[in-house]
Amino acid sequence: MSSMLEKLRLHSVLLALLMMALFGCQSISSPKEDALYHELGGTKGIEQIVDIFIYEIGENEVVVHHFEDTDIDRFREKQIEHLCVLSGGPCEYTGDDMIESHLGMNITETEFNSMTNSLITALDKAGVSLGARNRLLSILAAMRGEIIYR
Numbered sequence: 001m002s003s004m005l006e007k008l009r010l011h012s013v014l015l016a017l018l019m020m021a022l023f024g025c026q027s028i029s030s031p032k033e034d035a036l037y038h039e040l041g042g043t044k045g046i047e048q049i050v051d052i053f054i055y056e057i058g059e060n061e062v063v064v065h066h067f068e069d070t071d072i073d074r075f076r077e078k079q080i081e082h083l084c085v086l087s088g089g090p091c092e093y094t095g096d097d098m099i100e101s102h103l104g105m106n107i108t109e110t111e112f113n114s115m116t117n118s119l120i121t122a123l124d125k126a127g128v129s130l131g132a133r134n135r136l137l138s139i140l141a142a143m144r145g146e147i148i149y150r
């Protein structure tokens with residue numbers, strides 16, 4: 001009985017290896033893991049989104065005062081990495097976590113919503129589809145509690 005089980009186990013391992021050789025590892029684990037990353041236009045697209053987003057923040061009177069002492073080059077780099085990772089792209093986020101990044105800012109709900117609107121404008125201007133935009137926004141909305149009133 002146990003050798004039968006061992007044979008079965010061996011067969012499934014061999015089958016999995018065969019599938020991996022035929023289709024690649026990704027298609028077995030999760031075929032669409034990086035779909036959002038591609039819908040945002042990959043790294044080039046995300047860079048463009050973040051550049052427009054930074055411009056929109058500069059035009060946003062509700063939130064811009066928070067950025068008075070911010071190193072914008074670092075902010076740009078960390079935003080690009082962050083959006084890349086959140087959308088399933090092949091990147092590494094090297095910035096601070098969300099609580100730490102916004103500590104002492106006492107960001108209000110109104111400010112959070114206004115910042116989200118600036119991002120929506122940026123996604124719109126970059127030509128991101130409504131579906132991809134909404135998927136990204138729902139990922140970001142989940143971080144709200146880590147960001148406001150810190």
Ligand code: HEM
Pocket residue numbers: 063066067069070071074075078079082094095096097101102107111112113115116140141143144147
């Ligand atoms: C879901 C919403 C948000 C996300 C995902 C997010 C993400 C980030 C990231 C990745 C960084 C870089 C961290 C680092 O430098 O290591 C950052 C920094 C920063 N964020 Fe946010 N943020 C959000 C909302 C907001 C809001 C609503 C405001 C202000 C109203 C804000 C203001 C800032 C500022 C000023 C910095 C730079 C801090 C510094 O100068 O060191 N963020 N954020």
